[in-house]
Amino acid sequence: MNGSKEITIYDIAEALDLSPATVSRGLKDHPAIKKDTKKRILEKAKEMGYQHNLFASNLRRNKTNTIGLIVPRLNSYFMSTVIAGIEKVANQAGYNLIISQSLESVKKEEINVRTLYNSRVDGLLVSLAYDTDDISHMEMFLDKNIPVIFFDRIFHHPQCTNIIIDNFKAGYDVTSHLIDQGCKRIAHITANMKRNVYADRMKGYKQALSDHQIPFDEKLVFINNLSDHAGIKVSKEILQMKPLPDAIFTANDACAVSCIRELKMAGIKVPDDIAVAGFNNDPLSKVIEPNLTTVNYPGQEMGEAAASILIRRLDKLEGTSLNTIVLRHELIVRESSLKKK
């Protein structure tokens, strides 16, 4: 913002021998200004390097036309598709997107919330960190009626809308499919139960077991951070179990892929000895051999929906009555779970 003197509408007016009011209207595409005049004004503005003071004019209107986004991690395939969807909708509607990552820590999430608050974003899109217990750190937004929309990792609050898939149903679908393939000792690898996505998938897993008269066995549940590394570690633990599980359902694909590789290296046949299913439909799932059974999670669509709802709230086209939007998921059956061929 340093450098040469700021060009104002007065400079443009002087250069064209027009009134400042005409220049101002011309720049705003006002119908009272002739097409030719508008063209001259716009060309001169460009030539002189006029910078519309969106910043100051937003300050006057008490609106910044920016949306704040807080996600756990930017460097995951799923999150990058969500962000691509958010950016697409925000950009089309004339909003800028300010992004930040909590790195799965509520402390960093709090700092990000505070920064975005002081930056006066018009609204907030959030997917929560692993260890966030409540949303008291977002109360400054809610107290001012600045909309907060949660997606993926959500929080129920009367002022907030949530965008999710039916994680219970998806967990139920995967587990039922494994049971249909003859599996009876199904391990479940998942992450922090504070987060709805993992808690709900687990509930679906338990319900499917129960509906098929298979007793739930706590020893078959493993909680970690679902990284590649965690997949290797947990696979080693699983390989020590006697008897071995006959299936593994992991709450993401990265960890499932890591498990398959580890099991194969230990001489275990997938799916014949142990069937494996993941979650997300990450590109990895179509490359691992055998190809991974997974749940399609519509990331781009989730991002577009979250941004659309937020912008509709800002435009007063939507109130706080909209509680939850559930997007469609889909079980994708591939070789990694097909014991019956």
Place this chain on the structure above:
Amino acid sequence: MNGSKEITIYDIAEALDLSPATVSRGLKDHPAIKKDTKKRILEKAKEMGYQHNLFASNLRRNKTNTIGLIVPRLNSYFMSTVIAGIEKVANQAGYNLIISQSLESVKKEEINVRTLYNSRVDGLLVSLAYDTDDISHMEMFLDKNIPVIFFDRIFHHPQCTNIIIDNFKAGYDVTSHLIDQGCKRIAHITANMKRNVYADRMKGYKQALSDHQIPFDEKLVFINNLSDHAGIKVSKEILQMKPLPDAIFTANDACAVSCIRELKMAGIKVPDDIAVAGFNNDPLSKVIEPNLTTVNYPGQEMGEAAASILIRRLDKLEGTSLNTIVLRHELIVRESSLKKK
């Protein structure tokens, strides 16, 4: 930004029976204010929902503490690691990050540049779209001495710093490795030659051929958008060639992985019949069988370097004399290219 009345330092001063000057200093952690008083001021400010007007104070200082980012596509693994690196450094230095995607179109890139200009970002980080010919659309930034830093897909300009890897050397390394493995008919799949990353890798490919007395054959070069889909299409073309190439070097991993899958389905043995090498060290490269030979591209480090340089420029710790920063790449040899075992 709607809702209840704005809380000012005057309200806090009244509530605590202090002078507004004391409150203002307390909020700024001024040494003249006692620790106890500071604590009371901060607690009251929090309780009353005081929102520091960073926005207005930035306007006065003519600084927004925001960095603008334009990338071709947000939903690629490589770009998501770059952005994670940028966000980390920007966040630590107290800058917000505004992101946008050009979707590989110079038209959209122009619109994004204009929007970020009007949002008065303090500086710009850019990786160019496929079809961008020059950076005249960024002249408004350069005319005002607002720093513009390019990374990955760069542009040489006296006012701009570029962050790259040595794409020529990397292309040379991959091709030489394939030649060392006995390959003589090496196909190269790449993208738009307007972009340095592809043009430089191609130059490295040609130089390695020349240094090993292998004539360059234009028919072995395929230019597309390096998507999965392009990989399938180009593999089908390659399978029609007589004689077949004995190696394929693709300028990204997604396309290489797609080629390997297609070749395997057609009964071609990788690497025995055709060796394959990619570029980026995407997680896919460690999952495809055989594992993919590739070039490690340090995305996180590139993002961190780009943000650091920009912030140093803004803090006047760095001038425009810094032309280019070259990060270290590394050839990673895996099974997909090892003909000699």
